[in-house]
Amino acid sequence: MVVRDAPSADTRPADELVVGPLSRLRRKPTHPIRVLHFISNSYPSDYFPVIARHTDHERFVMQVGSLDRSGGLQDQLAAQGVPTFALGVESRARYPLAALRLASRLRSQRVDVLHTHLFEASLVGLSAAKLARTPLGIFTGHHSHEVPLHEQRLLFELDRIAARSLSDVVIAPSAEMRETFVNLYGCDPEKVEVIEHGINLERFDPRRVTGDAVRTELGLDGKLVFGAVSKFFWIKNLEALIGAFAGVAHEVSDAHLVIVGLGDRAGLAALVDQLHLTEQVSLLPARSDVPELMAAFDVFVHPALAESFGLAVVEAMAMQRVVVGTPVGIAREILEDGVSGIKIAGTDARAIEASLRRALDERGQWPSIGAEARRRAQAFTPERWVEAHERLYERRLGFG
Numbered sequence: 483m484v485v486r487d488a489p490s491a492d493t494r495p496a497d498e499l500v501v502g503p504l505s506r507l508r509r510k511p512t513h514p515i516r517v518l519h520f521i522s523n524s525y526p527s528d529y530f531p532v533i534a535r536h537t538d539h540e541r542f543v544m545q546v547g548s549l550d551r552s553g554g555l556q557d558q559l560a561a562q563g564v565p566t567f568a569l570g571v572e573s574r575a576r577y578p579l580a581a582l583r584l585a586s587r588l589r590s591q592r593v594d595v596l597h598t599h600l601f602e603a604s605l606v607g608l609s610a611a612k613l614a615r616t617p618l619g620i621f622t623g624h625h626s627h628e629v630p631l632h633e634q635r636l637l638f639e640l641d642r643i644a645a646r647s648l649s650d651v652v653i654a655p656s657a658e659m660r661e662t663f664v665n666l667y668g669c670d671p672e673k674v675e676v677i678e679h680g681i682n683l684e685r686f687d688p689r690r691v692t693g694d695a696v697r698t699e700l701g702l703d704g705k706l707v708f709g710a711v712s713k714f715f716w717i718k719n720l721e722a723l724i725g726a727f728a729g730v731a732h733e734v735s736d737a738h739l740v741i742v743g744l745g746d747r748a749g750l751a752a753l754v755d756q757l758h759l760t761e762q763v764s765l766l767p768a769r770s771d772v773p774e775l776m777a778a779f780d781v782f783v784h785p786a787l788a789e790s791f792g793l794a795v796v797e798a799m800a801m802q803r804v805v806v807g808t809p810v811g812i813a814r815e816i817l818e819d820g821v822s823g824i825k826i827a828g829t830d831a832r833a834i835e836a837s838l839r840r841a842l843d844e845r846g847q848w849p850s851i852g853a854e855a856r857r858r859a860q861a862f863t864p865e866r867w868v869e870a871h872e873r874l875y876e877r878r879l880g881f882g
Contacts, residue, residue, distance in 0.1 A: 520607040522600035526554030536868040584610035608648035621649035627788040655791035680867020686800035693778030705738040709779030714745030719785040725831035776801040800859035802852035822854040
């Protein structure tokens with residue numbers, strides 16, 4: 483039996499009510515759910531292209547906008563046929579105007595879900611959703627792991643307002659982040675859902691990828707290589723990693739540390755020089771051949787102070803690397819000490835050095851640890867990730 487609702491106030495098509503099990507009524511959308519993703523910057527990344535590739539476009543209409551000017555993100559998505567826009571706002575003084583402009587777009591396009599990403603976009607976007615009375619406003623905590631560490635009260639309070647007051651749902655990329663939102667931000671536990679990231683791991687396959695060319699290029703043949711792929715940013719704790727490596731390097735002559743990532747390397751380079759490690763440490767800019775790079779490492783090290791998820795950890799595990807890492811983000815859940823990796827008991831150089839030495843002492847276990855690491859990493863599929871978002875949209879809108 484089908485019972486039809488009366489027309490809604492905003493003239494949207496009526497929703498069908500279908501009698502389900504136990505005589506419970508559930509609504510069925512009569513049009514594809516309109517989802518607008520809104521992010522602070524327009525930097526290119528795999529994030530939205532992966533979502534676009536695996537979205538059920540018959541059930542969901544997707545578009546992506548940025549707070550700043552159009553850039554590589556829009557170019558990427560245009561190639562996939564995904565509609566995009568850019569507000570072109572680069573001054574915080576213009577954020578109120580940006581919220582009004584976005585609210586107008588949300589109303590005119592009758593957007594069902596406004597899904598925000600990163601700090602500024604969350605404040606502007608979720609404010610716009612309130613103005614437009616968008617049915618569902620979502621805050622994803624990609625960035626919130628580091629906000630409390632900055633010890634800036636205004637920054638923390640604004641992020642907390644966006645998560646706790648402006649959003650209808652908070653998505654935590656890991657169980658640890660859910661605890662942060664509930665216990666530190668004060669969010670209603672019913673409001674916070676965990677959806678771990680999905681990653682296209684096809685490239686991260688040790689059966690097809692070799693690190694031989696990278697080792698030859700970087701002069702690492704015959705070396706025992708510790709590696710990190712990370713932003714050159716203080717929360718990644720790379721200074722402590724270099725200090726820890728110094729204790730190992732002075733005793734293990736063939737040890738070499740490679741750190742690759744975005745950002746200013748000058749401060750780390752000065753530390754390397756001060757510790758007389760210039761022959762044993764390589765600081766490199768970001769590269770596109772990350773799977774090959776990881777294949778060239780013997781041990782992957784991730785000493786971060788905080789993470790919302792930790793993509794690099796999962797990628798390294800997929801490459802069957804032994805990961806030595808702090809239990810932050812997703813690592814707390816999948817990095818089982820001595821089974822699928824080695825946990826660092828602390829964040830200072832001494833704790834990191836102890837874990838590096840332990841990795842060396844347990845070299846006989848590297849094959850079994852690597853195999854279990856890869857098995858666990860393969861759970862984070864793009865299909866599972868996108869489907870979890872789609873189910874959340876439907877459930878929180880009252881469908882299904």
